[in-house]
Amino acid sequence: MLGLNIKKSNNIVSIKWQLTKVDIPTSEIIDVSLDDTYGGEEKEAIRIGTPYGTTDRVVIKTKKQTYILYTTNPTSIKRKILS
Template identity: 50%
Template sequence: MLGIKVQQVENQLIIRWQLSKIEIPISDIKAVTLDDTYGGSEPSAVRIGAAYGASETILMRTTNQSYILFTSNEALFPKISAMLSNNAG
């Protein structure tokens, strides 16, 4: 199984997992935090990745939707945070 891949293309945050591709405008992202619950704390959030075997759960809140990323890649959260801080201001 392939892991979650995140990249920035212009003003979009692109999340890829398996055959899915989600594009989120960076300006719409309000908060990115680590979620210490097993299945994620937001029931209506879009879940990306496999919850079992994931060492980190990342909660991304946008103006319209919340996303929960299940990953074993501990570098993913700092990478997303850096992308957002580079685009702040």
């Protein structure tokens, strides 16, 4: 998971990638799912990571925003967010 770093502590999910850092309160998260489309279903989503053809996508829907995380380890990331 080079570059994309996910941490969860004190009810905050922190996502870091390159110069981007996003903190999402777990109380704001509505759904965490996998997406098999290349660019993601939601056009207004914030995309984090490098979208390669073989990269999987984890979608985090919050009350205000949708985030698409491009990763090679989607199961681990989803599990970490939902734990």
